[in-house]
Amino acid sequence: MVFWIFYPILLLTPVTAQTWATIPFSTQSLPIALRSPYLNSWISQGKAPFKTPFASSAWWPVFWTSSPPIMGWYVAIRVDGVTYPILGGFGETHQANQTAAIITPTQTTFALQAGPMSVNATFLSPIEPMDLVRQSMPFTYLYIDVTSSDGQPHAVQLYSDITADWLSGDRGMMCNWTATTESDYISLKTQLQSPIPFAEIGDQALDSTAYFSMAKQGLSTTWQIGRDTDVRGQFNTSGGLLQTQESNFRAISTNPPVFGMSIALGNITTTSTPVVWLLGLLRDPVVQYTNGDGNNELRSSYFWSQYTTPQGAINFLLNDFTRARSAGDAMDAKILGDAQKISSSYPDMVTLSARQALSAIDITVKRDDSGKWNVSDVKAFFKNMGGVGGPGVNAVDVLYSAFPAYLYFNPAIVGYLLSPLLEFQNSNQYALPYAAHDVGLAYPNATGNSNPHKQGIEQSANMLIMTLAHAQFTGDGILISKYYTLLRTWADYLVNNTLNPGTQTTSDGLTTTNQTNLAIKGIIGIAAMAKISEFAGDNATAAHYQTVSSNYENQWQALSFPSNTSHLLANYGSDSSSGLMYNLYSDKLLQLGVVPNSVYEAQTTFYSQNSTSFGEFLDMKPPNVTLNSGKDWMMFTASTASNSATRDELILQIHNFVTAGVTNEAFPLIYNPTSAEFTDGPAR
Numbered sequence: 001m002v003f004w005i006f007y008p009i010l011l012l013t014p015v016t017a018q019t020w021a022t023i024p025f026s027t028q029s030l031p032i033a034l035r036s037p038y039l040n041s042w043i044s045q046g047k048a049p050f051k052t053p054f055a056s057s058a059w060w061p062v063f064w065t066s067s068p069p070i071m072g073w074y075v076a077i078r079v080d081g082v083t084y085p086i087l088g089g090f091g092e093t094h095q096a097n098q099t100a101a102i103i104t105p106t107q108t109t110f111a112l113q114a115g116p117m118s119v120n121a122t123f124l125s126p127i128e129p130m131d132l133v134r135q136s137m138p139f140t141y142l143y144i145d146v147t148s149s150d151g152q153p154h155a156v157q158l159y160s161d162i163t164a165d166w167l168s169g170d171r172g173m174m175c176n177w178t179a180t181t182e183s184d185y186i187s188l189k190t191q192l193q194s195p196i197p198f199a200e201i202g203d204q205a206l207d208s209t210a211y212f213s214m215a216k217q218g219l220s221t222t223w224q225i226g227r228d229t230d231v232r233g234q235f236n237t238s239g240g241l242l243q244t245q246e247s248n249f250r251a252i253s254t255n256p257p258v259f260g261m262s263i264a265l266g267n268i269t270t271t272s273t274p275v276v277w278l279l280g281l282l283r284d285p286v287v288q289y290t291n292g293d294g295n296n297e298l299r300s301s302y303f304w305s306q307y308t309t310p311q312g313a314i315n316f317l318l319n320d321f322t323r324a325r326s327a328g329d330a331m332d333a334k335i336l337g338d339a340q341k342i343s344s345s346y347p348d349m350v351t352l353s354a355r356q357a358l359s360a361i362d363i364t365v366k367r368d369d370s371g372k373w374n375v376s377d378v379k380a381f382f383k384n385m386g387g388v389g390g391p392g393v394n395a396v397d398v399l400y401s402a403f404p405a406y407l408y409f410n411p412a413i414v415g416y417l418l419s420p421l422l423e424f425q426n427s428n429q430y431a432l433p434y435a436a437h438d439v440g441l442a443y444p445n446a447t448g449n450s451n452p453h454k455q456g457i458e459q460s461a462n463m464l465i466m467t468l469a470h471a472q473f474t475g476d477g478i479l480i481s482k483y484y485t486l487l488r489t490w491a492d493y494l495v496n497n498t499l500n501p502g503t504q505t506t507s508d509g510l511t512t513t514n515q516t517n518l519a520i521k522g523i524i525g526i527a528a529m530a531k532i533s534e535f536a537g538d539n540a541t542a543a544h545y546q547t548v549s550s551n552y553e554n555q556w557q558a559l560s561f562p563s564n565t566s567h568l569l570a571n572y573g574s575d576s577s578s579g580l581m582y583n584l585y586s587d588k589l590l591q592l593g594v595v596p597n598s599v600y601e602a603q604t605t606f607y608s609q610n611s612t613s614f615g616e617f618l619d620m621k622p623p624n625v626t627l628n629s630g631k632d633w634m635m636f637t638a639s640t641a642s643n644s645a646t647r648d649e650l651i652l653q654i655h656n657f658v659t660a661g662v663t664n665e666a667f668p669l670i671y672n673p674t675s676a677e678f679t680d681g682p683a684r
Helices: 228-238 310-319 321-340 346-359 396-409 412-426 456-474 478-497 516-537 539-560 582-589 597-609 631-638 646-660
Strands: 021-023 029-034 040-044 074-079 082-087 098-102 107-114 117-124 141-149 155-161 173-183 185-192 207-215 220-225 255-267 275-282 285-288 296-301 359-367 379-382 620-622 625-627
Touching: 021 040, 021 646, 029 107, 029 117, 029 141, 029 346, 040 141, 040 296, 074 141, 074 597, 082 107, 082 346, 082 516, 098 396, 117 321, 141 255, 141 321, 155 207, 155 228, 155 275, 173 255, 173 539, 185 220, 185 255, 185 310, 207 255, 207 310, 220 275, 255 275, 275 310, 275 346, 285 379, 310 321, 321 346, 346 396, 346 646, 379 396, 379 412, 396 412, 396 456, 396 631, 412 456, 412 478, 456 478, 456 516, 456 582, 478 516, 478 539, 516 539, 516 582, 582 597, 597 646, 631 646
Parallel strands: 021 098
Antiparallel strands: 029 040, 074 082, 074 155, 098 107, 107 117, 117 141, 141 275, 155 255, 173 185, 185 207, 207 275, 220 255, 285 296, 296 359, 359 379, 620 625
């Protein structure tokens, strides 16, 4: 069975004398809302968690980036006239006691005690990858259940608001807003006064519109748009809102406007159904893409092929909540059940990474010449949110580290991601003999990248491996048949360069001479081309590439082992060097049989005898040169272990890093395997 780790919070109230647990495991940062590259927030609970400057005792959601800004989302409950914060804080004199934080692959729940009421507040980011309409909708749910702890009825009101923080990394930009009230729904909308399409500040898009919505429940559901102190103060005082909106549009951070909705539940002992809010961050179009003809395409999220207005999509999702919650529970059970078959610590890793992986992509369509949506032309675009590999759109090496997750969820998604890369490089806009690093220099501008680079082996092999994996897992050879000549060009480049890669660069930024791990990736890429040729019915060419791959692997072994054959060297002839040979993973994934079992066994023994608390160094050349570890390559390496004990130990080392509490980053990619300290990149 293939296994993977994705890319690449609970909190509510401060914990004083009260103790609480994160279930099923404690980690440095927990996912809140993860549904797109821009609707992507976490809560830090590791070292130095981020807190609001206005209420130092309260914790707030933050953006996914390093040193992230607060993304204002406030939740509170009022019980018998006393207000308790659930998420964020507003200087309340009473605090709810958090009793647990519960995380699953799709949901994060906070369990609290607010006076006499037990509260469960759950953030649900659905994972429905087989349904492109639902998966492409950038909305997340918050739902709350309350129950009386003393068995007596109590007067209960619930409240939530968002701020305009979601609109820009520059909080000085001007925003405006409006409220839409229908017979059944309330929607509060905010956007920049002057949106800038396809631009970012601090990785936040400048053309987003935030929608905060809920279904009405009679006169007990109220709303208000205004200054944070006014709107939250109104709820604290009366338990309801004024159903008014301020008219003086202003900067995001000036007398911060909030968009609040409350509901009075009356005197209750329990909620019969959850109270539900919906947060969405819409952009249209989401990507501009230069196609193979050199024309610019404005591509929209797939769900627009079914809904003509934002409110139509919002109403659908609010009506769909009960089904979405059940589907989330079913997806949780499937993911965790499959992961448990690997190792006891593996379910925790996929719990953190599942939402992260799916939220990194936009699944898109475009209109045809008649103005109709062409749902047969689906392309997906991937934002690099891992902190390495550069900001490029569909950055190939970063995509390579995440694609096993998409193979698991829906292998067709791999094809949607590869499609723009292949189409662009098959055009007369691209003339390099090796594969591009990406299809655009900065998200969401997939306008091509023809710049020469030193990762020819890395990216060419990645493309061949992923293209073959897509065909193997889907049974669909359409990409192979359409781009066969282009794929052969990259394979021939590998034939000419891979056995002696010189100082070509890897995804890790290494440029040392004749890297063993890079060479084997190229050899596996040649073997993948042999299988691609078989798919194409070109058996003579398949035999050629298979022969080259076998011959190269024999020579590679002779160059890569020291005289005692104890382990693979990091570089040919560097007898004191070692490293993670994570590129062996694709040989296992594609079942190519390029590398003999003796190599896997030697490496497995080496890993078992040379581990640290939190993993293996990517590259070591004693006495003073090391390269930090990466959770993706650690997991790839674990999949190549020849026995389950070493495999499970490697997974456990990643688990140790995640639970160390040393950093507060959102499941960071690169870290020091001896200290668990986060690093922004693979710096030596």
